[in-house]
Amino acid sequence: PHIHPHIHTTTVTTREDTPGNKQLVAYIVATPGNTPTAHQLRTHLQRQLPDYMVPALYVPLDRLPLTPNGKVDTKALPAPGHDRPELATTYTAPRTDTERTLAAIWSEILGIDTIGIHDNFFELGGDSIVSIQMIARAKKFGVHLTPRLIFKNQTIAEIAVHAAAAAPVDAEQGRVAGEVPLTPIQHWFFEKDLPTFDHFNQAELLVTDGLAPDVLRLALADLIEHHDALRLRCVDGPDGWRQYLDETADTDILDVHDLSGVPDESLAAVSLDIAEETQQSLGLAKGPLLRAALLELGPKRGQRLLTVVHHLAVDGVSWRILLEDLGSCYERRVAGLAPLLPAKTTSFRSWAQRLNGFADSAQARAEYAYWAEPKPAGRVPRDLDGRNDLGSSASVMAELGPEETRALLRDVPRAFSTQINDALLTALAHALRDWTGDDEILVGLEGHGREDLFPDVDLSRTVGWFTSVFPVALRLAPGATDPVASLDSVREQLARIPNKGVGYGILRHLGAPDVAAVLGRQPTPEVNFNYLGQFTRELPGIGRYAGPGESKGHSISPDGMRWNVLDVTAAVEGDTFGLYINYSTALHERRTVERLAEGIVGHLRELVAGSADGAADARRESPGVPLTDVGDADMAAILKRFSI
The missing domain is CATH 3.30.300.30 (ANL, C-terminal domain)
Incomplete structure (x- = not known):
């Protein structure tokens, strides 16, 4: 049948x-x-x-x-190929060197063998984080792109025409040192009630085999030499926190541990002790801000490489850059060659200076009316009345299988003329409404923050903490139960966000005192959402990501307080979409959070099913609207549709 x-x-x-x-x-x-x-x-x-x-x-x-x-x-039976998905456009092969370069880059980062020059980047599964990877890789081949260029011209044919006329961005190529003004996210960090600011990290644990410690030590030093943010120093003085980039690079940053004699049943506990020690070894005032531990597990168990970086110097996009560069530096050092990394992009110091200047601009002040709009309280129900501290943190996870993930990345954007982030937030809003009964949901959103505010700035290969954090009130129609019917409304609400949310932090932390005071009195979202984008499991030249069962230790001191009630994170690793909800066991029972995760994933499945229905074709917007005829204000609104 x-x-x-x-x-x-x-x-x-x-x-x-x-x-x-x-x-x-x-x-x-x-x-x-x-x-x-x-x-x-x-x-x-x-x-x-x-x-x-x-x-x-x-x-x-x-x-x-x-x-x-x-x-x-x-x-x-033959192995299936990575074929081009079914699109509204017919396949047209690349015609020029630039088009062939872009097609090869798209094929690599999107995992699709055949890319036509009229295929839409977002219909193929691209998103704003993937676009940053594209910009960085294109730069290696002398093709200069910007996020705005990609969002305005979404096919290889259109991008290639404009890329040919794009001028490269000047950037300081030597070691950058000296004082750096705090950015909005750094102000946000130093306002937190933490037992120690030294222990607030991000970490990656890799499965490796055969790495030579002496060569790895050189490759890590190459990273610190090239990426200025890894030499940040922060001091607390009479006028508050200040930061500067040190002239001197840290050298003693790799610890090697021989665990070959540790029995299997004890290995996890011993490895965890090393991870905890490494996580607690960073220092803002004197450094280092990066430390690594290489665990030698023995011939049959391989190695583990734990790399810990203070969050002030790194974010999700930065990790992609660092790990790729670490692999490149290691391979060249093994061959007896000096490191050869792509040219630097705009420095973190320059970006921080530009943001502080932007805070007083007419463009920033024009955003104030949007951010000052009244917000709902946004409180979620509690099961328990405990202390929301980091020591009580726990997580639940839900997944979509490979076929559902592929449909979410490609079919949903194509069927509804939208992007994955719109779909994720629609599902989240419906799941929260199912739980709370509220039609208006206050959510804290995180974006990568590397927004196209200045035409002469390129952050595609700049390491640092650029994240933007901002509140958004999502409104669902009363009684609405179908996320497919709500998707357009949520997308339009997200399209109203100016500059993908980066202006909120600028006004809140760098703006005039009266403006900062108004925004500071608004309700604080209890639910935070962050989409991290798409990751591959393998890392060229260095290894692959360890499984979720292997601990990295506490990235943040467990003695501090959590600043959200629920932290919702989504990412695509390999061919699987994962949803992670971090919560406090002092506030919620595990089953409550599991139901929320199941609800979000369930609503995503409804969107996937809706994209396969014939009715979805009727909802599709015309792909042929000439964006060149759209005014600046309308163009800005269209660009915001692809916010994350």
């Missing part, structure tokens, strides 16, 4: 062509002249089968390979 009328015969099998990436693959032999598309087959099966039974990939064959006994020879 599940066979499509134009399928003659088929077989379905589970494949794991990439380690850790299992996929259900359907091999199909169609009736002559009637081969259905993968989208048609997927839609047909989704009407009849649960999601986990719907194949992720569909491979057309002239015939199925058979064994001498007449059974399907599964070993002879």
Whole structure:
């Protein structure tokens, strides 16, 4: 009953062509002249089968390979390729060197083998964080892009035309040193009630094998030499906190631990002790702001590399840069060569100076009316009345499978002319309304903060903490239960946010005292949301990310207070979408938070299902609107549709 009328015969099998990436693959032999598309087959099966039974990939064959006994020879079935998804545009091959360069970059970062020059970046699964990766990689080949250029011109053909005329941004290439004004997110940090400001880190744990400690030590030193933010120093004085970039780079930052003699049953505890010690070893006043620990586990267990960086010097985008550069430096050092990294982009110091100047601009003041709008209280129900401290933190996780993730990244944006962040926040708003009963939800949003405020600034390869944090009131229609019906409204509300939210922190922390006072009196969101973008599991030249069961230790001192009630984080790692909710066991029972996570993922599945319905085509906006005829104000609103 599940066979499509134009399928003659088929077989379905589970494949794991990439380690850790299992996929259900359907091999199909169609009736002559009637081969259905993968989208048609997927839609047909989704009407009849649960999601986990719907194949992720569909491979057309002239015939199925058979064994001498007449059974399907599964070993002879070909591996599926990373094919171009079904789009409204037909495939057109790159014609120029710039188009070929961009197509190769898109293929690498989006995981799609064939990219046409008229394919839409966001319909292929791109987002604003991926666009930063694209800018950084294009720069290596002499192609100069900006976020605004990508959001305004979303195909390779259009981007290539404008990239040819784009001038490179000047940036200081030597070691940058001296005083740096605090940025909005740094002001936010120093306002927190923390037992120590030294222990507020981000960390990555990698599975490695065969790394030479002496070579790794050189590669880490190369990072600190190249990326100025890793030499930040902060001191608390009579006038408050001040920071500067040190001339001197830290050198003693790698500890090597031989755990080859530790039995398996004790390894996790011993590794955790080392992780905790490493997490507590940073210092703002004298450094270092980066420390690494290499754990030698023995021939059969490999190595673990824990790298800890103080959050003042790093964010999610920075980690991608640092780990890629670490791999590059290590490979060159192994070969006996000096490091060769791409040219620096705008320095963190220059960005901080420009933000402080922007706070007094007419453009920043024009945003005040939006940010001063009344906000709902935004309080969520509690199960318990305990102390919301970091020591009580716990997390729950929910996932979408590979096929659902692919649909969320590609089908939903294409069907509804939207971006993944709009879909995620629509699902979050509905899940919170299901729980609280409130049609208006106050949510704290985090963006990457590397916004296109200045035409001569390029932050695509700049390391530092750029995150923007800002409140948004999401309103659902009374009684609305269908997230598909709410998506347009949520998208329009997000489109109203000026400059993707970066202006809120500028006004709140750098603006005039009366403006800062008004914003400071507004309700504080109890729910925070952050979409981290898409990650690959493998890291060229260095290793791969460790599994979630291996601890990095406490990145933040557990003695401090949490500043949100619920922290919701989403990311795509490899081919899997993950949702993580951090909460306090002193405020909520685990089952309560699990229900919220299940609700969010459930509403995402509704959006995915809606994107496969024929009705979704009627909701699609025309892709042919000439953006060059749109005024500046309207263009700004269109750009904001792709905020994260």
